[in-house]
Amino acid sequence: MARHRTVRAVVTGGAGFVGSHLCERLLEQGGEVVCVDNFSTGRPGNVRRLRDVPGFRLVEADVTGPLPDTGPVDTVFHLASAASPADYxxxxxETLEAGSLGTRTALRLARRYGARMVLASTSEVYGDPLQYPQHEGYWGNVNPIGPRSVYDEAKRYAEALTMVYHRTFGTDVAIARIFNCYGPRMRPDDGRAVPTFIAQALAGEPITVTGDGLQTRSICYVDDTVRGLLALAGSGATGPVNIGSAEELSMLRLAELVRRLADSASPIVHVGRPADDPRFRRPDLRLAEEVLDWRPTVRMEDGLRRTIDWFLTAPAESTPRPAVPAARGGEPAAG
Structure with a gap:
């Protein structure tokens, strides 16, 4: 049974991929939303249609500094961060600061108004895991000085700081570890596997798979991810709680699936694999099922079809088309 009700929320990174879907869902449920974004990776177009919705307020600001007065809120969702390899x-x-200073800003806001703070963390805290599947008690295998560390360690620090506020000040907090979210509003140039493969397939370009393509991910459609975040916000759980899909596949298989669903003749080519790219990634979802009564419901093929359809019909401003980089294996998205 839910123990917390969101009536008025702040969503940092609210104009990003996941953040914009979360804002939309909160408004659909009758809530008020203050969307905070500095548009370093988020898109104004992602929330343009929400600007005329009663209860929606857009604040252009950087969460690493002081925020304009948001007024009383009961839930703070902290999603602000670069989340794709190309961006971080x-x-x-800036990515390290979003995880450190930005998390502190979100926590201070939650503490000020006695609100619940939901941190959008990531499966990247597990690094290149030595445990399979990954459950929340696993401490991870992370290279603290590698190129990916700016994102991995930012989120690990964010989790630590969140728990400091919980233990020291009694702040009501929850930590979600998001696994490989995908769906409409992803940028084709952000370097993650799903948008990269789709953009290449639709353009008739070679689909670039890193390494031998046998590294695995489990991808979760954005609607399911948002449901998980809302379930966590409405629960009394502190977490961390994994939010993702247990349906795992290799990057080569994903490229083949996207090519088929896009009805594309693009060849699949192999390129160099980036440093510290995890070999496999699949969440243990037992805690989410037990505590949140949550599990993903959108089938992978259905989610990929919806995403491909969006890429075919999205406004040009939502899908800029520079040269598409090689996919990085499908890192998670957190706004």
Missing amino acids: LRLPE
């Missing part, structure tokens, strides 16, 4: 490698210092 382009913005390494």
